[in-house]
Amino acid sequence: MADTESLYKRKVYLLAQTFFIKDNRDELLLCAHKYDFDIQFFDQMAEFVHTAVQADPEDLFVVDLDVLYNMQLDNNRTMFLGDLLKRLPEQHHYVYLQTEKQSGRFLLQKMLVDNNCLAYAEKPIANDVLVDKLFNLFAQRKRDETSQVLYLGDQVRFDTRLLAQQQVEIIHHPDVQTLHLLVKQTQPDVVVIEDSHYLRTEVIARVLKKNIEVDPSMEIIMLQARPDPTLARRAIESGFDELMLVKDTDVLTWQLLNRIGKIRVNKNLISKDRATGLLNKIGFKKRAQDVIRRAGREEVPLALAVIDIDKFKTINDTWGHYFGDIVIKRLSLVVGSHMLEHDLLSRFGGEEFVMLLWNCLPAAAQERVNKMRLAFGEIAFEVSQQETRHFSFSGGLAAYPDFKTENELFLHADAQLYEAKQGGRNRICG
Known part of the structure; x- marks a missing residue:
């Protein structure tokens, strides 16, 4: 029932x-x-x-330092921290669990940080808290999305090659009068404004932030040519989130990357469903709006599908919520394997999933989602040692540009899902 080798990537x-x-x-x-x-x-x-040497570098490696107390070397000498660190494969970074006594020794912390330490935590730590912190570490290391920075100024003062290596796109825009339009269109993570341009239009930060369509997590940074406390105070009071002084290009670039790193982590934690790793409702709506805007510009058709596991309450009531979680996880993997590069997949909540298929006409969408339905129906779930069961899902479809917005697409697809349920389940309507 719970083949963890394939369930959890x-x-x-x-x-x-x-x-x-x-x-x-x-x-x-x-x-x-x-x-x-x-x-x-x-x-x-x-x-x-041995396992760590062969493991995926994206995995996490946790070492409880209490193992030092019952490990010996070949000469029967007790293993010390230095011995342990020398034996850990150098290609990985490690999370260390330590006692209060150990964590109180600064030299020990220094030794860990100097030797491939990803993070450390003090015991005792509750199991659910430890797992939550490990999940956050996975989120911090995830780098599968491009971030955008809008730069209002005469000349970009960041290392654009270094930014590109870290999947950060910088868009140079010299006109303060049209910046708000570009912000609305591109929905950047960060807007950087040179102080000289701020002085020409001091209301610019407020203009950007008052737009209800702008991502509220977007940060606005002012780049100061030289220290000026009075100017800095005015900028912060007028809506800027941060100030940066013009300095060495590398230093300035890494400052920006550190800010973007924190934004990425926060967005990842807010926008992802923890049980499946997929976009949640918040994350999907934001990304879908971006995709629909792009489809409009490029005149590309889209299809939105809403699918829902049939009789899921019966599954939970009969075999328990843990088994229900396994069914949901399996469905996410099956549907995920059919996603193409520019498609979006979300767990909207419970047993309901939503997908947005890029450059996909209605007939093709019907065929693709039906293939997913058939693939899921072939999975045998072991409900006991002697019994297996197969489950199904129903779905509804909507097409863009027949329906223009994410909300219109969803409402029509959801209505089609209802038709599929009423028509006998295990079918796709649209």
């Missing part, structure tokens, strides 16, 4: 003492599976190192 490898694993294993796994990752446990150093 992300993994945590945990090296800990045997008693720690026995006391925490079941609860840690239950929490981790809710957050779309699996945990593999190790109480032997050699086995942990």
